[in-house]
Amino acid sequence: MKLTGAEIIIECLKEQGVKEVFGYPGGAALNIYDALYKHQNEIKHYLTSHEQHASHAADGYARASGKVGVVFTTSGPGATNIVTGIATAYMDSVPVVAITGQVPTNLLGKDSFQEVDITGITMPITKHNFIVKDVNVLADTIRRAFEIAQSGRPGPVLVDVCKDVTAQYAEYERKEPKKIRKKVFATQEEIEKAIELINSSQRPFICSGGGVISSEASEELIQFAEKINAPVATTLMGVGGFPSTHPNYTGLVGMHGSRASNYAVSHCDLLIAIGARFSDRVISKVDRFAPNAKIIHIDIDPAEIDKNVSTDIALIGDVKQILKILVENVQKKTNTDWIEMIYEWKKNYPLSYPQDGKLHPQYVVERISALTNNDAIITTEVGQNQIWAAQFYKYQRPRQFISSGGLGTMGYGFGAAIGAKIARPDKVVIDIAGDGSFRMNCGELATAVHYNIPVIVALLNNGVLGMVRQWQDLFYGKRFSQTTLDRPPDFVKLADAYGALGIRVTSPDEVDGAILKALEAGRPTVIDFVIDKDEKALPIVPPGAPIDEIID
Incomplete structure (x- = not known):
């Protein structure tokens, strides 16, 4: 049967078993979104507040489920806004397929409105990428993208589709996805x-x-x-x-x-x-x-x-x-x-922290672990929060810890938490965050509230860029250059403004009650754990030192 290019894209996603996509529309992607509208009962689209976090949500979805995550954007700035998300997935070998709209073929290379060479930009950070200028190769290109994303060492693939291609007609015949074979090359x-x-x-x-x-x-x-x-x-x-x-x-x-x-x-x-x-x-x-x-x-x-x-x-x-x-x-x-x-x-030499009656982030993570029976999916931002989450939560299974390891992307965790919760609605999902990272992605509270995605943000709020300050303290003579966040917002009021639940915790005896309240709320929640600015993520090996020379 003959379908438009946009309809072929949607049918190919259905072939691959895709049920959820994340994205943000724009002019060059309008035909794709129009086709998606007609299939909204089969593929649910989650509109995020920013394209970068759509790509992180697709990444978190993939990590939590083991399936391919899918993100849609338009051309130009829409496409460039997912570059960080693609690089994050590439560094951590996560299967993501990004489908971007592009200007019509007759306007390519003419500095047209919202034109950018996104395949050129993403070549170093994708397993492979494609620009589709012929509707007759579109279906096989989408299929090939999914195969590449999942085979061998997984990773992201980008498919850039010119707008006129999405409007043109071509023959479409449904095909079953190729089975990904697991191979041993060792002799x-x-x-x-x-x-x-x-x-x-x-x-x-x-x-x-x-x-x-x-x-x-x-x-x-x-x-x-x-x-x-x-x-x-x-x-x-x-x-x-x-x-x-x-x-x-x-x-x-x-x-x-x-x-x-x-x-x-x-x-x-x-x-x-x-x-x-x-x-x-x-x-x-x-x-x-x-x-x-x-x-x-x-x-x-x-x-x-x-x-x-x-x-x-x-x-x-x-x-x-x-x-x-x-x-x-x-x-x-x-x-x-x-x-x-x-x-x-x-x-x-156990992992430890002071037992002095003060509110310590390690204690917070330990209590989150205990009160979720060590069974939650934990996403993290990047910095001290990431290390504390890796050290003090008792993980029992794979795909339970989701974090940006290779690229170290601040702002990753909240979008990833949204994607992970959509992939695994049966699991509690908690983003263990730092206040520096949460400032970068807090706009996604609107996404979580609108779609009623009950993720919890456990905000370890020390009022500084904690890991950078830690390095300044240990290795830069305590010269704290541009790492103090002495500015708004009030995170509890911010949560309330978005329609989420906000809770503030300042002492250890408030921790359990706040976590239990968040777990029982059944709605997006931000817990603002106020901790000291000089908390350290330890142990640490000084950069360039042997790994058995440890500061703890």
């Missing part, structure tokens, strides 16, 4: 060498990254760790991939890693990195990272192998499939002395 010889290294190791240590979550390999990781009796640390992106209550869990690794994790890296004889990319925040001083260890690196992306750290054996392929092979073939270990050393470090 039998490489796998056997890895098994030999694991079997001969006396002090194995596992560093689990976001790839474990992307490949749905959490159960296989638990089986593998238990069989070789190895301690497990996670990168920030790997939080939730291994239960934080498991006795073998040692916490974060790297700049804000626990002493147990960082000491284990420094003393192990075999480091097994699984779905992790050895970022600078993990390895710090390269020549002092895992100095006594052979390194096995398991990853879907061959470009990550030997990029930051030289490895002894690389197993390239889907993490889940490779772990299944290893679990079946490695020998069961006891490693009694090694595990006892790990337990001793955990006992002697």
Whole structure:
């Protein structure tokens, strides 16, 4: 049958099982939105207050569900406003498809109104992107975008569609989506060498990254760790991939890693990195990272192998499939002395904070964890709030911790929380935020209230740009340049102005009541936890120092 390009876009989304999209309309996308209007009972569109947060919502939706998140925008500034969201998804390997309107083909390259080369701009931060100038290739382009976003190492794909293409007619025939196959590229010889290294190791240590979550390999990781009796640390992106209550869990690794994790890296004889990319925040001083260890690196992306750290054996392929092979073939270990050393470090160097009767952010996160039975989906902004949320909430499963790791995008968490709640309406969703980040995205309160999306913002309000101030305190001689936020708004009044519930907490004995009130409210809520401006996210490894030289 013949359909317009706009109708073809909608039909292709339906093929892919898309039920929700996020976006903001404009002139070049009007035909798409007109077609969407006719299918509003099949695909629900969420209109955000800003395009950037539409892209973050699509990202949070994808992370919480494991599906592809979809964002619509118009051309020009509408398209450029999602660049930060696309880069966030790219750095953290999140499958998002962005569909942008573009000026008509006869106006391309003429500095037309709201024209920008969005494919050129996003080329470095997408897995692939397309500009569609021919309606006859539109359907296959949309299908290809979804396939690319999900295959191999996931990531964002952008499809830019000229306005005249969305109005033209072409033949459309429904097709079933291609199945995404999970592949192992490692050779039998490489796998056997890895098994030999694991079997001969006396002090194995596992560093689990976001790839474990992307490949749905959490159960296989638990089986593998238990069989070789190895301690497990996670990168920030790997939080939730291994239960934080498991006795073998040692916490974060790297700049804000626990002493147990960082000491284990420094003393192990075999480091097994699984779905992790050895970022600078993990390895710090390269020549002092895992100095006594052979390194096995398991990853879907061959470009990550030997990029930051030289490895002894690389197993390239889907993490889940490779772990299944290893679990079946490695020998069961006891490693009694090694595990006892790990337990001793955990006992002697626990994460802690002052017990002085004051309101501390770590206590707030602990109480959120307890009062949600460790079962909520937690999104974060970026900064100290992000580290406290990763350290003090007891995560039990993958896709429970949602945060901008690679790009470190302030303003990410609230949009992501909205997307996550739409993806998982059965779960409590809480954005653990800093006041600096919340100033960037608080306009999305209008979105949450309008669609009655009962997300909770737990605002750790220290009146400063906390992480930057912390670095100024520790490394810049206490020269606090432009990090004090001595200005409005009153966040409780702001919540009320948007029609949300606002609660202020200034002492520890108010914490539980405020959290329970927010959980029972069934509506968007902002809890303003007023904390001291000099709270620190600790431990921390000074930049460039070995990861076992820790300030805590």
